[in-house]
Each structure stands twice: as structure tokens, then as C-alpha cells.
Amino acid sequence: MRRNRNNIYAMYSLNDRKEKDKKKRIILITILSILTIVLIVMIICISQNIQKLQQSKAYEAQVVSYQEEQSKIAQEQMEKQKKEEELKKEKLPQVTEEAKQNFETIFRSETKRAFLTFDDGPSTVTPIILQTLKEKNVKATFFMLGSNVQKLPDTVKQVFEEGHYIANHGYSHVYSAIYASPQTVLDEYNQTNQAIADAIGESEFNSHLFRFPGGYVGGPYAQIKEQAKEILNQNEIYNIDWNCLTGDAETNQPTPEYVMNRLQATSSGKNSLIILMHDAQAKKVTAEMLPQIIDYLAGQGYEFKTFYDIF
Numbered sequence: 578m579r580r581n582r583n584n585i586y587a588m589y590s591l592n593d594r595k596e597k598d599k600k601k602r603i604i605l606i607t608i609l610s611i612l613t614i615v616l617i618v619m620i621i622c623i624s625q626n627i628q629k630l631q632q633s634k635a636y637e638a639q640v641v642s643y644q645e646e647q648s649k650i651a652q653e654q655m656e657k658q659k660k661e662e663e664l665k666k667e668k669l670p671q672v673t674e675e676a677k678q679n680f681e682t683i684f685r686s687e688t689k690r691a692f693l694t695f696d697d698g699p700s701t702v703t704p705i706i707l708q709t710l711k712e713k714n715v716k717a718t719f720f721m722l723g724s725n726v727q728k729l730p731d732t733v734k735q736v737f738e739e740g741h742y743i744a745n746h747g748y749s750h751v752y753s754a755i756y757a758s759p760q761t762v763l764d765e766y767n768q769t770n771q772a773i774a775d776a777i778g779e780s781e782f783n784s785h786l787f788r789f790p791g792g793y794v795g796g797p798y799a800q801i802k803e804q805a806k807e808i809l810n811q812n813e814i815y816n817i818d819w820n821c822l823t824g825d826a827e828t829n830q831p832t833p834e835y836v837m838n839r840l841q842a843t844s845s846g847k848n849s850l851i852i853l854m855h856d857a858q859a860k861k862v863t864a865e866m867l868p869q870i871i872d873y874l875a876g877q878g879y880e881f882k883t884f885y886d887i888f
Contacts, residue, residue, distance in 0.1 A: 745773070
């Protein structure tokens with residue numbers, strides 16, 4: 578009987594231990610599960626924080642990159658604008674002491690140089706001349722009439738933007754009007770200068786360069802021209818004629834042979850050439866012959882200049 582009781586006690590004791598062990602395992606498993614969950618949550622949180630941090634850094638990098646890009650764009654725009662302003666300024670003739678000296682010695686040069694000059698434009702012939710000049714990579718000087726400038730402002734702007742020198746030939750080309758008095762010469766200069774400034778969009782433009790219609794020397798208006806020259810010089814406006822020509826003003830329909838013969842004859846023995854030509858409507862032969870004229874001069878060793886090289 579006692580043995581049975583002892584066996585019962587032993588059995589209860591064993592079951593009790595098993596139950597306690599089971600509870601311990603459950604508690605342990607629970608704790609481990611909780612720790613595992615906590616660890617997973619922590620890992621997830623850390624991962625999310627790392628991801629957010631990376632995203633934040635990436636965003637900051639994008640912001641910095643964008644700011645740098647915008648700053649670079651702004652800097653480039655400023656530099657471009659500055660360069661454009663400098664280029665525009667370079668296209669606006671300036672009267673300096675050096676320019677005055679250059680002008681006084683323009684017909685003298687130790688090296689061969691040629692100034693291609695065109696009077697009486699612009700006209701529908703002018704774009705043909707511009708195309709040839711572009712193809713030959715040569716710059717020229719255009720003595721424009723104010724009355725034609727107002728008719729073809731887009732052509733005037735093209736001349737300016739392509740780097741050619743725009744000079745002044747008065748407004749009307751009517752001798753009785755422009756040479757009515759010395760003051761009317763200046764008035765026509767100013768009227769034409771304003772028309773050019775409006776056409777090219779440069780309010781400060783002044784060519785400082787004038788060519789008397791018909792030339793400065795001689796003629797029935799010689800005294801008026803002489804007095805007008807003084808007034809022009811007082812306003813820093815200088816006049817220039819020519820020492821070489823193609824003969825397109827000497828006859829209405831010059832032949833190609835006539836043009837080349839006159840060019841050769843009047844350029845012979847001269848280092849510094851100021852060549853008179855015309856881009857008026859009736860002077861299409863000049864536009865047609867210009868490639869040959871340029872080739873001839875280049876073949877003779879002349880370097881092409883404009884009055885930008887003077888002023």
C-alpha cells in the first residue's frame with residue numbers, strides 16, 4: 578500500500594516537473610518569439626530608416642545637382658549675354674585717337690589690303706552680294722542710303738549681323754536736296770543714321786563714316802561739300818572716297834570684261850585699295866562679277882578689310 582502511494586507521489590512529481598518544464602519551454606518560446614519579433618521590427622525599422630536616409634541623401638544630392646545645374650545655366654546665360662553685348666559693342670564703331678590715325682593713313686599701307694565698298698543700297702541685289710561674301714568668307718563696307726534703309730530694314734539688319742560695316746551715304750542721293758547747304762548734308766547723315774539704328778535695333782549706333790554722293794572732289798557743289806566736311810568732322814564724322822573702281826557707275830550696262838579691266842587698271846601699283854562698287858537695283862552686274870573680283874584681288878595678294886579695322 579505504501580509502495581503504491583509512493584509510486585503515485587513519484588508519478589505526480591514527475592508530471593509536475595513535466596508541466597513546469599512545459600511552461601518553461603512555452604515561456605522561453607514566447608520570449609524568443611517576442612525577441613524575434615522585436616528584432617525583426619528593429620531590423621525593419623533600421624532598414625526603413627536607412628532607406629529613408631538614402632532617399633533623403635539622394636534627394637539632397639538631386640537638389641544640390643539641380644541647384645548646381647541652374648547656377649551653371651545662369652552663369653552660362655550671363656556669359657552669353659556678356660559676350661553678345663561685347664560683340665555688339667565691337668560692332669559699334671568708336672572714334673579713338675588710333676582710329677583717327679588709321680583713317681589719316683588709310684590710303685597708305687606697307688601690305689596689300691582691299692576695302693570692298695558698295696554704295697546706294699540696300700536693294701534686292703544686296704542679298705546676292707551677301708551670299709557671295711559669305712561663301713568667300715569676306716567682309717565688306719556698305720554705304721547705305723537712308724531712303725532705301727527704310728524700305729528694306731531686314732536686309733540692313735542682315736548686313737549688320739553678318740559682320741559687315743554699315744556706313745552712311747546720305748538719305749536722298751538728290752544732289753539739289755543734300756547739297757542745299759552744309760547743314761543739310763549733316764541733316765541727311767543724321768536722318769540716315771537714325772534709320773540704320775532703328776533697322777538694326779541699336780540706338781547708340783553711329784557709323785562715323787560718310788561718303789558724299791558723287792564723291793567729295795569737284796563738281797558744282799564743291800564749296801558746299803568743303804563746308805559740310807568741316808561740320809561733319811566737328812561731329813566726329815569722317816568722309817571717304819575711293820582710289821579704285823570697277824566702272825559700274827561709269828556705264829549703265831558694263832560688260833564683265835569692262836568691269837575686270839577697270840578693276841585691274843585702277844588697282845595697279847597700289848597697296849591699299851578702297852574699291853567703289855554699287856549694290857543698287859540697276860547694278861546686278863556687280864553682284865554677278867563679285868566672285869571674280871574677289872578671286873582676282875586674292876590672287877594678287879590682297880587681304881580684305883572693312884572699316885571696323887579702321888575704327
